[in-house]
Amino acid sequence: MIYVVRAGDTVYSIARETGVEPAQIQYDNQLYGQSHLVPGQALLIRGPGESSEYSGLYVTGYVYPFVQRDILLESLSYLDELLIFSYGFTPQGDLIPPRVSDLPLIELAWSAGVRPMLVLTPFGADGRFNNYLVNRVVEDVDVQENLIRQLEDTVRVMGYAGVDVDFEYILPEDRAGYAAFVENLREVMNENGWQVSVALAPKTSADQAGLLYEGMDYRLLGQAADHVFLMTYEWGYTYGPPMAVAPLNMVRRVVEYALTEIPAEKILMGIPNYGYDWPLPYVRGTTAATVIGNVEAVRIAAENGAVIQFDEIAQSPFFTYRKDGILHEVWFEDVRSLEAKLQLAQEKGLMGVGYWNLMRPFRANWLLFAGSDA
Structure with a gap:
């Protein structure tokens, strides 16, 4: 169950009310280091004999090679794939490998029964997506080969175990050529028993304007890849106005449009593991x-x-606070908002969900996929 903290609640009073040990409530919700419970805070309460209704979803997530090992180990038990x-x-x-060796993560993933996927991005020297690089791959046969x-x-x-293609800001004129590149890559990968996935910017219609969207053809890319990763987040973003990172009403619109172009069994719905202040x-x-991080927000x-x-409406938690004379507004994810997203993925019969990213701890999220014996 999800328990929403009321004024005056303590871990011990909630334990008495729910019959769950205080130590388990503290551990499951990473309350160590938090001075007191916050009114409105959502806690995951796992009773004896409970099982997860989300265990059938395929789960993946992005991670950098420099991730803290203990944070990754906590999520690996619930993953099918590691990006x-x-x-x-x-x-x-010519391929440019990550600055930190990815081999330890590959070995760790396989040892946990998780499929590691190479993520390919067209980053320029400034570390940002570069559509010139995309254009080179699309237009020059020798470069693509x-x-x-x-x-x-x-x-x-x-x-x-394969390749995940994460290209963004694709030029509109490269729309079909980009999908053809993904299809050519998949043909080679599949011949070797490997898979290809592709990340999709969050569109709500085929003709959506904007450089982030116009080069993304959901139908063509859905046909070209083994499965797709819908980036349904960043509605609230660094330079935008305060709002939910992944408001459920907008996530639903992206998913429902995607389902008009791509079979449900090929769609992974993106979930953010972070918030903004x-x-x-x-x-x-x-x-x-x-x-x-979500734990940090609380x-x-x-x-x-x-x-x-x-x-x-957004199915997202938020709060304001004042510090050093400056007012702040914070939007983040908690077990209520995450459960709403997992329920949407189930409702629509999607293949599963994927997280951006796995660099921050959020134990309660993973326990949503587990029973009481996890």
Whole structure:
């Protein structure tokens, strides 16, 4: 069950009310280091004999090679696939490996029965998505063949299970060519028993305007890849106004449009494992939010005497607090918002869900996939 903290509640009073040991409530919800419970805080309470209704979902998530080992180990038990971020490439199609070796993560994933996937991104020298690199792969046959050949060699040598293609800001004129590249890559990978997935920006219609969307053809990419990863988050973002990162009403719109173009059994619905803290007042072009973890968000609320509220339309928690004379607004995820997303994935019969990203701890999220004996 999910218990929403009321004013005056303590771990011990909740334990008496629910019949669950205080130590388990503290452990499951990572309450150590939090000075007190926060009114409006959502706690996961696992009673004896309970089992998860979400255990049938396929689960994946992105991770950088420099992830803390203990944080990754906690999530591995619930994953089917691990997306290791990321390999880049040059304008000539030569692969650029991550700065930190990815081999330890590959070995750790396989040892846990999890399929490690090489993530390919067109990052330029500034570390941002570069649509010139995408255009080179799409337009130059030699560059594309070289890149696919190097991906095949790297997947084989490093022991990957396949490739996840995460290209963004694709030029509209490269729309069909980009899908053809994914299809060509999949053909080579499938011949070797490997898979190809592709990340999709969060569209709600086929003709959606904007550089993030116009080069993404859901139908073509859904046909080209073995499965797709819907990036249904970043509605609230660093330079945008305060709002939920993945409001359920918008997530639902993305999923429902995707289902008109792609079979449900090929769709992974993205879930954010983070929140944002905005200083107020918000000034467009000036204000920048700070990325925070979901456990960290509750600790901030506790330290500053905030009360957590819950937006019923967005199905997301938020709160405001004042520190050093500055008002802040925080939006994040809790077990209520996560359960709403998992229920949506089940309702629509999707293949599963995927997390961006696995770098921050959030034990209660993983326990949603587990029974009381986990």
